[in-house]
Structures are given as C-alpha cells and as structure tokens.
Amino acid sequence: MRLAELSERSGVSTATIKYYLREGLLAPGHQINATTAEYDEEHLRRLRLVRAMIQVGRVPVATVREVLGHVDDDSLPRTMRLGASVWALPQVPEPDADDEFVQGARIAMEELLAKLGWSHAQSLTTLSPSFRSLVVAAAALRRIGYEWSIETLVPYARLMHQVAELDMEFMESHVTEAEKAEVAVLGVVLVEPMLRALHRLAQEEESSRRYGLE
Amino acid sequence: MRLAELSERSGVSTATIKYYLREGLLAPGHQINATTAEYDEEHLRRLRLVRAMIQVGRVPVATVREVLGHVDDDSLPRTMRLGASVWALPQVPEPDADDEFVQGARIAMEELLAKLGWSHAQSLTTLSPSFRSLVVAAAALRRIGYEWSIETLVPYARLMHQVAELDMEFMESHVTEAEKAEVAVLGVVLVEPMLRALHRLAQEEESSRRYGLE
Numbered sequence: 090m091r092l093a094e095l096s097e098r099s100g101v102s103t104a105t106i107k108y109y110l111r112e113g114l115l116a117p118g119h120q121i122n123a124t125t126a127e128y129d130e131e132h133l134r135r136l137r138l139v140r141a142m143i144q145v146g147r148v149p150v151a152t153v154r155e156v157l158g159h160v161d162d163d164s165l166p167r168t169m170r171l172g173a174s175v176w177a178l179p180q181v182p183e184p185d186a187d188d189e190f191v192q193g194a195r196i197a198m199e200e201l202l203a204k205l206g207w208s209h210a211q212s213l214t215t216l217s218p219s220f221r222s223l224v225v226a227a228a229a230l231r232r233i234g235y236e237w238s239i240e241t242l243v244p245y246a247r248l249m250h251q252v253a254e255l256d257m258e259f260m261e262s263h264v265t266e267a268e269k270a271e272v273a274v275l276g277v278v279l280v281e282p283m284l285r286a287l288h289r290l291a292q293e294e295e296s297s298r299r300y301g302l303e
Numbered sequence: 304m305r306l307a308e309l310s311e312r313s314g315v316s317t318a319t320i321k322y323y324l325r326e327g328l329l330a331p332g333h334q335i336n337a338t339t340a341e342y343d344e345e346h347l348r349r350l351r352l353v354r355a356m357i358q359v360g361r362v363p364v365a366t367v368r369e370v371l372g373h374v375d376d377d378s379l380p381r382t383m384r385l386g387a388s389v390w391a392l393p394q395v396p397e398p399d400a401d402d403e404f405v406q407g408a409r410i411a412m413e414e415l416l417a418k419l420g421w422s423h424a425q426s427l428t429t430l431s432p433s434f435r436s437l438v439v440a441a442a443a444l445r446r447i448g449y450e451w452s453i454e455t456l457v458p459y460a461r462l463m464h465q466v467a468e469l470d471m472e473f474m475e476s477h478v479t480e481a482e483k484a485e486v487a488v489l490g491v492v493l494v495e496p497m498l499r500a501l502h503r504l505a506q507e508e509e510s511s512r513r514y515g516l517e
Contacts, residue, residue, distance in 0.1 A: 099448070100446065133448075134448075137447045137448045137449070140447055141443075141447045141449075145443050145447070166514070166515070167510070167514040168507075168510045168511050168514045168515060171506075171510055172507060172510070175503070175506075202504075207504070207505075207508040209507065209508050209511030209512060210504050210505075210507055210508040210511075213507060213511075217504065217507060219500050219503035219504045219506075219507060220500070220504060222496060222499070222500035222503070223497060223500035223501060223504060225496075226493065226494075226496040226497035226500055227497060229355075229359050229493055229496075230493050230494075230497075232314065233351045233354055233355045233359070233493070234313070234347070234348075234351040235351070235355075235489065235493070241473065242497075242501070244469055245466065245469060245497075245498060245501060246501050246504075246505065248462055248465050248466050248469075249466075249498065249501040249502045249504075249505045250505040250508070250509065251462050252459065252462050252463075252502055252505065253502065253505035253506040253508070253509045254509060255458055255459060255462070256506055256509075257506075257509050257510065257513060259455065273506075275449065276506075277503075279440065279443055279444050279447070279449070280440075280444075281499060281502075282436060282439075282440040282443075283437060283440035283441065283444075283456075283459075284459060284463065284502070285436070285495060285499070286433050286434070286436035286437035286440055287437060287456070287459060287460050287463040288463045288466055288467065288495075288498070289389070289433035289436070289491075290416075290421070290424050290431065290433045290434060290437060290460075290463075291421075291424075291460065291463045291464040291466065291467035292385075292389075292433075292467040292470055292471075292487075292490075293382075293386060293423065293424055293427060293431060293433060294421040294423050294424040294464070294467070295464065295467045295468060295470075295471050296381070296382045296385055296386070296471065297382050297423030297424075297427075298423060299471060300380070300381040300382045301380070301382060
C-alpha cells in the first residue's frame with residue numbers, strides 16, 4: 090500500500106508517519122521509484138504499536154525506539170526478549186537504598202517471593218523494575234504509617250499469578266516472536282488501565298452487594 | 304500531643320502540617336491556650352492519609368479536600384460513601400460521546416457487565432468513573448486496531464472480582480465508617496501500584512517457567 094492508504098488504515102496522518110520514519114520508529118517502505126514507497130501489513134501493525142505507546146502511553150520517542158530495539162532483537166531468547174521490551178518502558182526510579190523503609194520493604198518482598206515459590210522472580214530481583222516498583226509501593230505504605238504483612242499480600246499475589254497465566258495464553262495465540270513481544274508491551278500500555286478499571290468496578294459491585302445502595 | 308510530636312510521629316514537617324491546617328485538610332487541634340494546641344491519634348491518622356494522597360498520589364490539594372468531605376460525610380450510606388470518596392480522586396476525563404469507538408466500547412462493556420451478572424455495576428454505569436475508564440481503555444484498543452472480545456475479558460473480570468473480595472475483607476477489619484472510607488482511598492493511591500507490580504512480577508515468573516531463561 091502507498092503512504093496515503095497506510096495513513097487511512099491506521100488513522101495516523103501522513104505527516105506523523107513521515108515523522109516516525111525519520112525518527113526510525115518505522116522501517117522504510119520498499120522504494121518503487123524516487124518518490125514512491127510501498128508499505129505492507131507489518132508496517133501497519135508496527136505503526137499501531139508506536140501510536141499506542143506515544144499517544145496512549147505517553148512514552149517518549151527515544152524510549153519507544155529502545156523498546157522496539159528489544160522487540161525486534163531475534164538474538165534474545167523469549168523470556169529475555171519479553172522482559173527487555175517491557176523493562177525498557179518508563180518505570181519508577183531506583184529508590185534510595187539507604188532509606189530504612191526501602192531496606193525493610195526489600196527484605197520483606199524477598200520473603201514474599203520465597204513464600205510464593207516464585208523462584209524465577211527471586212533470581213531476577215535486582216534486575217527487575219517490577220520488583221523495584223513493589224518495593225517502592227511497600228515502602229511508601231510503611232513510611233506513611235500503614236502496616237501490611239506478607240500474609241495479607243500472598244492471596245493477592247496468587248490471584249495476579251492467575252491473571253498472568255491468562256496473559257500468557259493470550260500472548261501465545263500470536264505467531265511470531267516479535268508479535269509476542271509487541272503484545273507484552275501493549276499489555277502494559279493498553280491492558281493495564283483496563284484491568285485497573287475492572288478492579289474498581291468489581292469493588293463497586295461487591296460493595297453494593299454487601300452493603301446495598303441505601 | 305503537641306505539634307512537634309505530631310510532626311515527629313508522622314514524619315511531616317511542622318511547616319507542612321500548618322499548611323494542611325490552613326487549607327482545611329486537617330481539623331484544628333484542641334486549643335489549650337492562645338499559642339498551644341493539642342492533637343490526638345485521629346489527627347495523626349488523617350495526616351498520614353493526606354500525605355499519601357499529596358505526596359504519593361500527587362492529588363491536588365482542592366481534590367484532597369473534596370475526597371475528605373466524602374470520607375467524613377456521616378449522612379451517606381456505606382456504599383455511596385466509599386464510592387463518593389474514591390470517585391472524587393482524579394479520574395480519566397469524560398470521553399467524546401460522538402466518537403464511534405467510544406460508542407461501540409460503551410455498548411460492549413455494558414454487555415460485559417450483563418454477562419458477568421454485575422447488576423449493581425450495571426445500574427451505576429453512567430455515574431461511575433471506573434466504568435468510564437473501562438470504556439476509554441477498550442475504545443483506545445479498538446481505535447489502534449487491536450480487536451478484543453467480551454469473552455477474553457470475562458475471566459479477567461472474574462479474577463478482579465476475587466481481588467475486590469479480598470479488598471472488602473481487609474476494609475471490614477477497620478472499625479469506623481470513616482476509617483473504612485479512608486482504606487478505600489488508600490487502596491487507590493497506595494495499593495494499586497503494588498497490585499500492578501505483583502502482576503508484572505507474576506508475568507516474569509510465569510514467562511520464565513514456560514520459556515526458561517535460556
């Protein structure tokens with residue numbers, strides 16, 4: 090398809106597509122002659138992913154480029170490719186390692202992983218921004234004076250593991266490795282807000298069931 | 304306790320406490336004489352909540368005041384009190400009702416609620432910012448060209464319902480109605496980031512288990 094059709098089918102303006110091409114977020118089309126290039130379904134799919142990150146996820150252009158580098162990296166085994174793609178997205182900053190709440194939360198969260206039997210996650214802790222987010226959130230609660238126990242978190246973690254199993258089933262329904270990595274990125278940018286909304290709606294439903302509306 | 308002790312126990316500076324008092328986010332202490340006021344445990348608890356909203360949740364001061372108005376509103380039955388407190392927090396803006404993707408997503412999400420048997424949530428749809436967030440997220444996926452089906456969402460919604468049941472058990476362990484509403488607000492500000500981190504960690508664990516690290 091020509092640029093005009095790519096624009097029409099994606100809903101992205103030709104000016105924006107040209108910008109993405111210049112920034113290297115989209116591979117060049119197949120040049121037919123000096124002024125015309127041809128694009129295919131792969132361009133369309135990539136364009137949608139770039140748009141999701143930039144317009145919905147508000148991911149900076151330089152970060153999008155980095156994420157795509159991992160998505161396209163055929164040299165990585167699947168787990169590392171998925172991980173690197175998602176980890177390149179904006180994450181919470183590294184917490185202050187000297188902070189006593191951070192130190193306490195890190196130890197407690199490592200205990201949580203041991204209790205859950207998440208041995209792979211245990212071996213990744215120092216690398217994983219997800220583990221860091223967990224430590225930051227747990228430290229924030231304690232710093233503000235709210236006590237939590239590992240026991241309270243275990244059933245939550247078990248349910249989120251079931252959610253992750255659904256994620257994997259969905260991801261596996263996609264054929265190529267690059268598509269699988271794309272799905273993982275989209276999960277963060279587009280599906281997490283949906284999951285959060287479902288969670289809050291479920292709270293409203295359960296609250297109404299238990300306490301009524303009167 | 305005096306202001307200095309309140310500051311020390313909460314970790315909030317006296318200047319910030321005075322600012323919260325001036326802004327009406329904290330009830331005045333019990334005046335002992337012209338220059339000294341006495342604060343109690345309730346002040347400490349409220350101070351922690353205000354700090355969680357402002358420092359961790361980045362909630363604007365005017366919004367914090369509105370949230371606290373609902374938390375403290377004894378005239379509301381429990382469901383409405385919890386709902387009003389959480390709904391007053393910053394939410395996604397109202398989507399464009401003329402947008403075809405929004406219209407389609409709204410109809411599909413209403414079907415989802417019917418399929419789930421979430422009758423209370425169904426009766427709240429037009430009021431609920433959580434439903435609106437769900438419609439916005441679903442519309443964003445379709446607009447970007449990613450198809451989803453209601454059937455894919457059902458098992459996710461069922462798991463989030465189980466999470467909501469855990470939330471309610473935790474909330475019910477708090478005594479007063481105001482404390483229950485506070486826990487609901489904290490759930491959004493402090494617990495949702497934790498849940499999101501657990502979800503991503505569970506994905507890493509499950510991905511490593513299925514595909515290995517090599």
